[in-house]
Amino acid sequence: DAKTTQPTSMDCAEGRAANLPCNHSTISGNEYVYWYRQIHSQGPQYIIHGLKNNETNEMASLIITEDRKSSTLILPHATLRDTAVYYCIVRAYSNDYKLSFGAGTTVTVRA
Amino acid sequence: DVKVTQSSRYLVKRTGEKVFLECVQDMDHENMFWYRQDPGLGLRLIYFSYDVKMKEKGDIPEGYSVSREKKERFSLILESASTNQTSMYLCASSPNAAANYGYTFGSGTRLTVV
Numbered sequence: 001d002a003k004t005t006q007p008t009s010m011d012c013a014e015g016r017a018a019n020l021p022c023n024h025s026t027i028s029g030n031e032y033v034y035w036y037r038q039i040h041s042q043g044p045q046y047i048i049h050g051l052k053n054n055e056t057n058e059m060a061s062l063i064i065t066e067d068r069k070s071s072t073l074i075l076p077h078a079t080l081r082d083t084a085v086y087y088c089i090v091r092a093y094s095n096d097y098k099l100s101f102g103a104g105t106t107v108t109v110r111a
Numbered sequence: 112d113v114k115v116t117q118s119s120r121y122l123v124k125r126t127g128e129k130v131f132l133e134c135v136q137d138m139d140h141e142n143m144f145w146y147r148q149d150p151g152l153g154l155r156l157i158y159f160s161y162d163v164k165m166k167e168k169g170d171i172p173e174g175y176s177v178s179r180e181k182k183e184r185f186s187l188i189l190e191s192a193s194t195n196q197t198s199m200y201l202c203a204s205s206p207n208a209a210a211n212y213g214y215t216f217g218s219g220t221r222l223t224v225v
Contacts, residue, residue: 046213101153
């Protein structure tokens with residue numbers, strides 16, 4: 001699986017949009033981009049995933065660049081409960097069941 | 112919503128004890144996984160199962176075994192607990208291995224071996 005690069009940390013004001021970048025410059029054509037988050041002392045939570053097109057669900061939007069070498073997770077109206085570590089992962093459909101979580105981005109939403 | 116339930120949030124066991132960590136999912140998922148999470152090491156896969164009674168070793172199976180007698184339940188067994196097995200243990204499930212499904216994780220069991 002390709003590796004990802006994310007900023008170590010970022011702050012966001014409550015009620016504002018939070019834009020979380022992720023670089024995956026060696027991504028392969030069959031690899032999806034996944035985002036998970038982990039709130040302190042809880043298990044990781046799936047947020048969203050995409051292959052080429054931008055995606056939106058009730059939690060977030062995922063913007064993938066045309067060359068697929070980077071993506072941005074957008075939390076449209078951040079709340080204090082969005083404070084967590086956010087992980088960007090790339091993974092292909094295969095028999096490889098491993099999820100490789102890097103260090104992620106620690107997002108702190110401030111009132 | 113899919114729920115993955117781990118039987119204990121916190122557990123303290125003595126060195127040498129046999130430890131059972133239980134995980135149950137309620138959405139008829141084919142695949143179940145056990146990970147451990149340690150600071151600086153991320154999530155590491157211990158074992159996974161893609162069907163009842165089927166299991167595959169992950170990256171760090173030594174010192175662990177698993178059991179999946181029913182589709183909804185996946186147990187992790189520490190045959191003889193050691194202090195280096197002190198960790199956060201996470202169970203996850205997914206419908207299948209296809210990349211277009213996310214994994215659902217449980218809340219984790221923080222195990223301390225003394």
